[in-house]
Amino acid sequence: MPSRPSKITPMSIDFGAELTARSSSGPLATELRCHGNWSVHTIAALERVLLQMRWPEGGDTVIDGSGITVLDTAGAWLLHRTMAQRAARGGTVSVQGLRAEFAALLQLLAARGLALEAPVTRGPPWLERVGQEAWSTISGLWEYLAFVGESTLAMVAALRHPRRLRWRPILHNVQAAGVDALPITGLLSFLMGLVIAYQGADQLQRFGANIFVVDLVALAMLRELSPLLTAIIIAGRSGSAYTAQIGTMKVTEEIDALRTIGIGAQDLLVIPKVIALVIVMPLLTVYTDVTGVLGGMVMAKLKLGVGFAAFFDRLVDAIHPSSYWTGLMKAPVFALIVALVGCHRGFQVGGSADSVGAQTTTSVVQSIFLVIVTDALFSIVFLWLDL
């Protein structure tokens, strides 16, 4: 039977690309005519047409590229892949009529010996991921301990030679974490004192025990709330800043630079921050004690008719100095937690901007968590000691 060419799948595609398959023997494609724009904008549609075509097993295929007006690397890749797939099936493929520059591009791709299937990167199976997560949590704990140990050693060495302490960064941190935080910590604890007095006022009035608002506000603020509030604000304000600063320095290799210059990253970045926070946090706590009680005083006068003079008289009677000291004692411990967690998370930053964000988040969450857990432990210990 004489073979006669028959057009089987003429298809037009957006952007003016066109593929026509012609056959010299039956319904299977043996000649491809390509027209128009073969570029990154048309190959998705062209590929769909190619997938619908039925090819003979083996045999010769001719690709006629004389109609191609635009061919970019994406188009050339589709052409190259089609040819390579035909050839892999045992057929021979020849290209005709391609413009010289397009043929050169096709040649360039062929010379690279590209894999036909782009590698798909898959994560490990779920069991392995669970294991990895668990391990990273455990080793994270271990690393944190190691970091605390390292910092302690560096701190001991620094305190032995106080002259070698870097006072400039310490003072800078005192300014940034302490002085600059005065307005916000003061305002928040004032409001806190206000709210406690307001909430208690109703109950106290019912029993005619107006004056005990002093006990309520002063005990709550001095023992618990003002050290806790200060630590949480400083964790959000300064702990996050420490993580972001050290993390960015790690991304830009500044930490490595410090090491090569012979300056310990601990000495320059961690110790001054720890010392500054340990100095600043108790001071801030005393300050928030005062503003908190002031808030309570204002509300006591407004809502319960307890005058300032009466408030002070009661304050001296009601508050044992131990209430003040137990609150204040917590502050340096909280300072250590916030500074060490903040710095440690900074050093954990990997090479990317994402990682800085993730570690900063972790830093704030962890330090607030640890501060509250430590506060609970303090309560238990104080109860034992009957303070």
Place this chain on the structure above:
Amino acid sequence: METVPSGPAPNVAVDVRGVCTRFGSAVVHDGVDLRVNVGEVFALVGGSGSGKSTLLREIILLQQPAGGSIRVFGQEVVGLTDEQALPLRRRWGVMFERGALFSALTVAENVGMVLAEHTDLPAHLIREVSAVKIALTGLPADAGAKYPSELSGGMRKRASLARALALDPELLFLDEPTAGLDPLSASGIDELVRNLRDGLGLTIMMVTHDLDLLWRSADRVAVLGAGRIVGVGTMSELSRSDDAVVRQYFHGPRGRAALEQAWKTK
């Protein structure tokens, strides 16, 4: 100096006329004129602080000049909004000096992101086309799955180039393509620049300090000095120039070595 004809010519890719730039009271550009023809590798050189990178940033719309006109593909770019600039930005690719790869993404994802943003390709074609671009820049196939922080400096430059090539741009801007590379990697970049121009028919405009790269790859070179273009031409034309700045640049000790090397290899 070449004479600048009036009216846009079809074979001019970048046309800079009378550009002035000031930072406060410091004058960086005081009437810069230059033209980059379609299909050529054009290099902009000049000492540190001569405003090469600033001029590049003005052409790619990251910075506004104080005065003058910059036309890319015949379209005025000074004063364009981001929205108006989008069609132009899709026609050019930029390789930044330090790579500027997105650190949270792998190399393949860096390239694929551009494709996903500007085309409607399905995921498997995006992966394949990304792999093609990565291979074109001479990176090994397994580099695609790596993160930028796992790559060497030279590989990072190539990965950045692969991203710049993602949409098959007609015009490619390279900022210091060989800065910070060892001589072997740098000569790989020389070759890559030439291959890209020949293979993909690109127009390339680069800012560089690298005299070897200039001798090996650049068709024409413009020297920026004292806020103006003090010389334009091929490297051999410039090496015969009488201008003091140009002479200083090409006849310094390193310039001389590169010159001798270039004559030897010719």
